[in-house]
Amino acid sequence: MINTLFRFLNLTFITLCILVVLSFALAYFFPGDTWLNLFGAEFIQDQPTLMLVAEQTNVLMAFWYYIQALLEGEWGVSFATGNALYPEIMRLLPATLELSLYAITIALVLGIPLGFIAGMQYHKKIDNIFMSSSMVMYSFPVFWLALLLILIVSLQAQWLPMSGRLSLLFDIPHRTGFILLDIWLSDVPYKQAALYDALQHLILPTLSVSFIAFAVFLRTTRRSVADVLQTEYIKCAQTRGLPSSTIFFRHVLRNALLPVLPLLALQISTLMTNVMIVETIFSWPGIGDWLIQAIYERDFPAIRAGMLLVAMVVVVMTLSLECLSQMIDPTRDRFAYARH
Amino acid sequence: MPDTSLYEEEHYPTPLQATWSEFRQRHVAVAGLGILIFFIIMAILGPLLTPFEPTTQHTDAVLLPPAWNDNGSILHILGTDALGRDMLTRLFYGTQITLFSSIITVLVALCFGVILGVIAGMSAGLRSSFINHILDILMLTPTLLIAIIIMAMLGTGLTNAMLAIGLALIPRFVHVTRDFVRQEMSKDYILTAKLDGATSSALFIYNILPNMVERLIVQGTLAISIAILDISALGFLNLGAQTLMPELGVMIADALSTAYIAPWNILLPGLAIFLMVLSVNIVGDGLRSAHRNRMSH
Numbered sequence: 001m002i003n004t005l006f007r008f009l010n011l012t013f014i015t016l017c018i019l020v021v022l023s024f025a026l027a028y029f030f031p032g033d034t035w036l037n038l039f040g041a042e043f044i045q046d047q048p049t050l051m052l053v054a055e056q057t058n059v060l061m062a063f064w065y066y067i068q069a070l071l072e073g074e075w076g077v078s079f080a081t082g083n084a085l086y087p088e089i090m091r092l093l094p095a096t097l098e099l100s101l102y103a104i105t106i107a108l109v110l111g112i113p114l115g116f117i118a119g120m121q122y123h124k125k126i127d128n129i130f131m132s133s134s135m136v137m138y139s140f141p142v143f144w145l146a147l148l149l150i151l152i153v154s155l156q157a158q159w160l161p162m163s164g165r166l167s168l169l170f171d172i173p174h175r176t177g178f179i180l181l182d183i184w185l186s187d188v189p190y191k192q193a194a195l196y197d198a199l200q201h202l203i204l205p206t207l208s209v210s211f212i213a214f215a216v217f218l219r220t221t222r223r224s225v226a227d228v229l230q231t232e233y234i235k236c237a238q239t240r241g242l243p244s245s246t247i248f249f250r251h252v253l254r255n256a257l258l259p260v261l262p263l264l265a266l267q268i269s270t271l272m273t274n275v276m277i278v279e280t281i282f283s284w285p286g287i288g289d290w291l292i293q294a295i296y297e298r299d300f301p302a303i304r305a306g307m308l309l310v311a312m313v314v315v316v317m318t319l320s321l322e323c324l325s326q327m328i329d330p331t332r333d334r335f336a337y338a339r340h
Numbered sequence: 341m342p343d344t345s346l347y348e349e350e351h352y353p354t355p356l357q358a359t360w361s362e363f364r365q366r367h368v369a370v371a372g373l374g375i376l377i378f379f380i381i382m383a384i385l386g387p388l389l390t391p392f393e394p395t396t397q398h399t400d401a402v403l404l405p406p407a408w409n410d411n412g413s414i415l416h417i418l419g420t421d422a423l424g425r426d427m428l429t430r431l432f433y434g435t436q437i438t439l440f441s442s443i444i445t446v447l448v449a450l451c452f453g454v455i456l457g458v459i460a461g462m463s464a465g466l467r468s469s470f471i472n473h474i475l476d477i478l479m480l481t482p483t484l485l486i487a488i489i490i491m492a493m494l495g496t497g498l499t500n501a502m503l504a505i506g507l508a509l510i511p512r513f514v515h516v517t518r519d520f521v522r523q524e525m526s527k528d529y530i531l532t533a534k535l536d537g538a539t540s541s542a543l544f545i546y547n548i549l550p551n552m553v554e555r556l557i558v559q560g561t562l563a564i565s566i567a568i569l570d571i572s573a574l575g576f577l578n579l580g581a582q583t584l585m586p587e588l589g590v591m592i593a594d595a596l597s598t599a600y601i602a603p604w605n606i607l608l609p610g611l612a613i614f615l616m617v618l619s620v621n622i623v624g625d626g627l628r629s630a631h632r633n634r635m636s637h
Contacts, residue, residue, distance in 0.1 A: 011473075018477055029493045132368070135625065139618035141569050143576045144592065144610035151603055272482040277573055288484070292577055295488050303492045307485055315480050 001327060008323035015315050023308040024066050030300045037300040038066060040077030040085075076301040080294070085305040089287065093309065094177025095165065096286035100275045102202060103209035110210075111217030112260070118218065119225025119256065120248070130218060137215035142274045146208040146281040153204060161201050163283035170194040205282045209274050213267065220263045225256040258329045265321035272314055355634070359554060362630035369626025375619035379612075383439050386432025394433040394586040398424040403602045421591070421605050422598045431612055434588040437581065439616060441502055442567035449506040450560050453513025458544050460514060461521030471514075479511035483570050484577075491579050498571075498587065501580030505570045509563050516559050517552065524548050554631050561624035565617045572613050588613050 027037040069075075075086040118130040154162035165179050166172065172194060175182050180202075183194045228234065229252065237247045276288025283289065287306055294302035353361065363369055392398075398416070402424040405412045412419060418427035460471045478486070487504035494500045521544070524530055533547050574580030575589025583590060588609040595605030 011476075014473060015477055015480075018473065022477075026489065026493070031493075135621055136618060139565070139614055139621050141572055141589075141610060141613050141617070143573055143589070144606075144613065147592065147596075147599070147606055147610070151599060151606065155600055266479075269480050269482045273484040273570075273573075276482065276484050277577065280577060291485075291488055292579075295491055295579065298492070300492060303488060307489055310485055311477075311481050314482060315477065318480050 001330075004323065004326050004330070008319060008326075012316060012319050015319070016312060019308060019311050019315065020067065020070065021063075023304050024063055026304050026307070027300070030304075032300065034062075037304065038076060039069070039074075040079055040082075040301040075305045078294075078302045079299040080297045080302070085302060088290075089305060089309050091174070091177060092285065092287045092290050093313070095179070095284060096275060096279065096288060097313075098178045098180070099202075099205055099209065099279070099284060099286060100271060102206045103213060103275070104271060106206060106210040107213035107217050108264075111214045112221050112257075115218040115221025116225055116253075116256070118222040119229065120252075122222075122226045122229060127222070130222070134215035134218045138212050138219075140212060142208060142212055143277050143281060145211060146204070146278050149204050149208055150281070160204055161197075162204070165198065165201050165285060166194065167197045167201075170197060205278050205284055208278050208281075209271065212274060213271055216267055216270075217260075217264065221256070221260050224259045224263075225252060227259075228252050228256045231255075258325070261325040261328070262322055265318045265325070268318050268321070269314055272310065355554065358634050359627070359630045362633050363626050366626050366629070369622055369630075372619045372622025372626065375615060376623055379435055379439060379616050379619065382432060383436040386429075386436065390426070390429040390432055392426040392429040394425065394430045395584065396425065398426065400424070403598060405602070406604055406608075418608055419602075419604055421595060422602070427605065427608060430586040430591060431588075431608060433586040434591055434609060435612055435616070437498070437585060438568055438572055438575075438588045438613065441498060442564050442571055445502045445506045445567045445571070446509060446560055446563045449509040449563065450513050450556060452506075453510045454517050454556065456510065457514040457517025458521055458548075461518040462525070462540055462544075475511045475514050478507065479515075481508075483508040484573075487570075487574055487579055496579050496582065498575075498581040498585065501571055501574040504574070505567050508570070509567065512563060513556070513559060516555055520552050520555060521548055524551065554627075558624060558628045558631055561620060561627055565620040565624065568613060568617050568620065 024038075027034050030037045073086045075084070075089070077083065078085055078088065081088075114130060118127045121127045150162045153160050161167070170188075170190060170193070172179070172182050172186050172188065175185055179198050180195065183191060183198055188194065234247065234251055237251055272288075275286070276291065278284070279286045279288035280292050287310060291303065291306045291310070293299075294306060398420060401413065401416060401420050403422055404416050404420040404424075406419045406427075407414050407417045409419075416426050416428070418431065420426055421430070456471065456475070460468055460475070463471075483505060486508050487501060490500050490504040490507070494503075524547075530543060530547055533543055538546070571580055572587065572589030572592075575587040576593045578590075578593060581587035581590050583594065591609040592606055595602065595609075599606055
């Protein structure tokens, strides 16, 4: 256990270090002046000593200053808006996390049980229906799906709003950044109405992201259940005459869930891409929408900082899930890279 | 008289033939293959079939609905877009660009992935650890993020989008290759070849690669569907192919401003992407099941 945790921390640390080095190197690869790309124009004007340092030092010293600045929360200044990047990203990140969290929850809550049903009915009618519909579902381009939802639900039927997080009528003070939590914590008189409105805004983006994730989770679970059902110990349990509910809860459920977890960890990066695309379509004020705006504006400090943070979040989340799955099932040894 | 030439009479299918006969028994998979072949033929022959150019603007027929609509014209079967460009023509060219650029991306990624995978699978210690760390980061970073970084460095364009997606696809092939090579390296037939004095490269080319081809085909097919989705998504976000190019994602992005009065301009390119991805997925899934069935027999 401790060994696993140590390996996990080590791997996370190394990975984060590589990310920081990469983000530093990006400033050299981007067109334009390196120090300008790193911190933005206003930031350098405010700190003339930094400019002096930049002119006098070599790459290694520059990297050392970069790390110091990162740790102090000085992530530079945006070209486009002139705002400090760190607070801006921290304000946007909760919106993205909120969207991904709800989407992944819906996909898990629906996908895994249905995957179990399909797996238990392996190659029967229900399984075939589930498999073909999930195949159709995950072939959907996420941006097209989002546009279809907007066209049908928002424009034609006018049931749900098509963009943003909350109607402009409501003024909710910013606390955690998670809109539902913010409304819950605030003491405005129109709490109920605001909550209802926020939920209405959430439905379409969450649906478009979870649609595809759901199909992937269903298929993964179904495959794993089908594999477990073919093992000898299930056959043995069946010949011993155990009731099928006992077989399911004692043998199938746990063994089938084990390989699902690491496969889900691999889905996080795909999910993140989809969340970012959906954000731009629904004008969801999250980090994806912001990053894509940054690339249109060639806002290099913003791209560097946003990329660093999103990559860090994804890497830490994925590796934590890996670590969890390895602690549950010690026979998997994925962190042992140097061996073999 | 008993049949003496027993061995000559028996037909032993090669592994590929066996997989194909398994694949053929799945009607859905064959149908998917049919749709895919239809798209490929359309992508190749489409430009010859249509009388228009994808960029020609018919100013007398702007935002024409498809021919089955009352206001449609048989001249433009699938209607025209906001600039009066023929939809069907643009779909042909769009399919060509999206599908073929995806296939090229996957092929290039496959080559690099296999080479890296072999190095990772056959090496040990620090080198293996280093390769695996780098690949983990590549795999964990969302494709869109890689694309954004590459766009920031090199500028937008279809080639750069392909580069980004190729980079994101490489780890998949590396994983398949690495795991397979590791698994095979401990088997007896490799040991025999090793005792005969085969070098690592000879081991891979003559002994491991032939056993791996099928897996690579399955992975490559599934990767094509991802590449199609990603290339069109980048085109849609205006990060990949640029506005003048009739790429399917770009066409959807162009049609956004007239989405309310001309929804078919969004529906048709999206449907083309969807059907393409669906058929590739069905074929890939069919190939995977066929391969699995053959291995389990």
